[in-house]
Amino acid sequence: MLSLMLAGCSSLQAPAVEAIQREEVIEVLTAQAEQWNAGNLEAFVATYWDGPELTFYGKSGLARGRRDLLATYRRNYPTAKERGHLAFEVVDFRGLHGGNALLLGEYRIDGEVPSHGVFTLVLTRQHGRVVILHDHTTGT
Secondary structure, eight states: OHHHHHHHHHTOOOOOOOOOOHHHHHHHHHHHHHHHHTTOHHHHHTTBOSSTTOEEEETTEEEEHHHHHHHHHHHHOOSHHHHOEEEEEEEEEEEOGGGOEEEEEEEEEESSSOEEEEEEEEEEEETTEEEEEEEEEEEO
16 A cells, blocks of 8 residues: 555656746846836845845845845945946856756946945745845945
């Protein structure tokens, strides 16, 4: 009887995990830049994972979750002058096991307080959308 139950279980398979495509990640970065440049930090942060698993590690230290990340951005970029105009460049992209992805990139903020640097993103799907689960950004 046990062998019949095990045989039946072996025909059950986990659903296929949809791989994240480079174009999907470009869409996330494009949305981020548009929202940043429009001054909508809430929409910018909405491109990140919604939950305590989200981590952002940057010049202000470690932020966990969207609320903490939004507070960090509001503190570091309180006005349009500090936010400037954001642009991204993708340096490398690769799919990871389990339908996740890794992106290496560069950012540039032009304006009265210019900044540039590099970032590493780990992306995954949440509720069918590609979102950023981890972001490590460093720059000037």
